[in-house]
Amino acid sequence: MTNKITILTFIDAFGWEIYQRYGFLDGIIEDAHPLQTTFGFSSGADPSILTGRFPDEHTHWSCFNYNPEESPFKPFKYLAHLPSAIFDRGRVRHWLSKAMAKVYGYTGYFEMYSVPFAHLPYFDYLEKRDYFVPGGIMATDTIFDWCVNQDVPYYCSNWRHSEQEILASNRQEIEKGETRFNYVYLPRLDGIMHQHGTKHPAVEKQINWLDQQIRSLYELAQNRYDEVSLYIISDHGMKDVTGDINLIPDIQATGLEYGKDYVAMYDSTMARFWFMQPDAEAIIRRVLEQQTHGAIVEDDELKKMHVYFEDHRFGELFFLMEPGMLITPCYMGLKSIPGMHGYHPEDKDSYAMIAANKPITANVKSITDIRGIIEHELRI
Ligand SMILES: [Zn+2]
Known part of the structure; x- marks a missing residue:
């Protein structure tokens, strides 16, 4: 040989x-x-x-999946009222993520990004190993x-x-x-x-x-x-990146309550929703259909792209931005940046x-x- x-x-x-x-x-x-x-x-x-x-097949998709029962972020509901001027800073969050990975013994890449503390307890983190x-x-x-x-x-x-x-x-x-x-x-x-x-x-x-x-x-x-x-x-x-939309206020304007009627994860190029209240899906769908720089990705397309999960752990409704456009602010970052991936x-x-x-x-x-x-x- x-x-x-x-x-x-x-x-x-x-x-x-x-x-x-x-x-x-x-x-x-x-x-x-x-x-x-x-x-x-x-x-x-x-x-x-x-x-x-x-x-x-390998079951790794997005870092955050809906799983309030097993969320490692449960204690964060007590931190939700801390001053955002300090706790929204990237460096502080990065340091907190490191400390948390150490406490839980995570060996994977662990980062809480800019997800609001009040919303973290709805999610589990995928990359623990x-x-x-x-x-x-x-x-x-x-x-x-x-x-x-x-x-x-x-x-x-x-x-x-x-x-x-x-x-x-x-x-x-x-x-x-x-x-x-x-x-x-x-x-x-x-x-x-x-x-x-x-x-x-x-x-x-x-x-x-x-x-x-x-x-x-x-x-x-x-x-x-x-x-x-x-x-x-x-x-x-x-x-x-050619532009941004500010999607979160449009969803909030529906009057639906986060955690009671729906849960959302706003990634930079997509938004994912889970529904607790039966009417919430139709209401949010209507808001998303009115957006000019993105579109809903339906289940048949998710299946075609091999990212469909029966239990909807990664989302019940997916909204994807058109290439070059960002959701700003989002839960991955509060400011726009010049380059991004995660489009179609x-x-x-x-x-x-x-x-x-x-x-x-x-x-x-x-x-x-x-x-x-x-x-x-x-x-x-
Ligand atoms: Zn990247």
């Missing part, structure tokens, strides 16, 4: 359109394809990559579980570390020459494009830096191994990508196809 390594480089939000605009690893990449992302956010897309399955370690996905296995079962020695970066640390630790592992599979996790581009949009010079600078770093990692692997398969993948793209998967800027230093012979259409390609690499 030849001495071979497969390097799977994950660049968050490095969508097909971004790749086309800026280019990447010229002279190394031989084949590249757009991949359709899953409907929703990274909390659904990243598990879809690792499991090779859609959210309706770190899904980058074996056994991390609730309903199915991941590529890492597969490696353990197949005795494939692998190295997965620690997502809590900086990109510099992640690249350095991958270099160390490659130098040792023992692993057959490295998962290189590079999340910063996503944050830069959220903050500046897709056309800012900081975006090009980061992509050039990633190009140099991965080029150098690839050369190192080529010196150490007989054969190197290099893959670059992403989870979704990024859209430049068929919008051109939603597409993720896969690129490799060799022809990709498999028929690849969706981010759920990545796992099969990697398993195939690790079998030969």
Whole structure:
């Protein structure tokens, strides 16, 4: 058997359109394809990559699901009257999230974002476990579980570390020459494009830096191994934000009471509703149908996109913004930002990508196809 390594480089939000605009690893990449992302956010897309399955099968979709009985946020109802000037600050909430994750022993990415304290007790938080370690996905296995079962020695970066640390630790592992599979996790581009949009010079600078770093990692692997398969993948793209709507007051103006008649989760690009009072759905539907920059996503389309759940834990009614528009303020953030993802998967800027230093012979259409390609690499 030849001495071979497969390097799977994950660049968050490095969508097909971004790749086309800026280019990447010229002279190394031989084949590249757009991949359709899953409907929703990274909390659904990243598990879809690792499991090779859609959210309706692996059961990870949005961070927050309706479950007042098992909400870890129950004590927050007592904090609801604290001064919002202090407790709505991002830094204070981030610190509180960290403290809470520690108390509960959560190992996944835990963040309460800007969800009002009074509304948190209606929700459970999905990502309690770190899904980058074996056994991390609730309903199915991941590529890492597969490696353990197949005795494939692998190295997965620690997502809590900086990109510099992640690249350095991958270099160390490659130098040792023992692993057959490295998962290189590079999340910063996503944050830069959220903050500046897709056309800012900081975006090009980061992509050039990633190009140099991965080029150098690839050369190192080529010196150490007989054969190197290099893959670059992403989870979704990024859209430049063109406008906002202030949806929450329109829902409040119906006179329906949050927690008594309905519960809502306002993500940046979508709103999800659950109903306690039979008339509430029709009333909220009417408000949503009057919105000019978004539309209700009906159940048949949710089923088509593999995000439909019988028990409606993620919502009974879904409202999705048109690409480029945001709900501001929302429970993910109080202010508008220049770049966002989480729009319809068929919008051109939603597409993720896969690129490799060799022809990709498999028929690849969706981010759920990545796992099969990697398993195939690790079998030969
Ligand atoms: Zn993002």
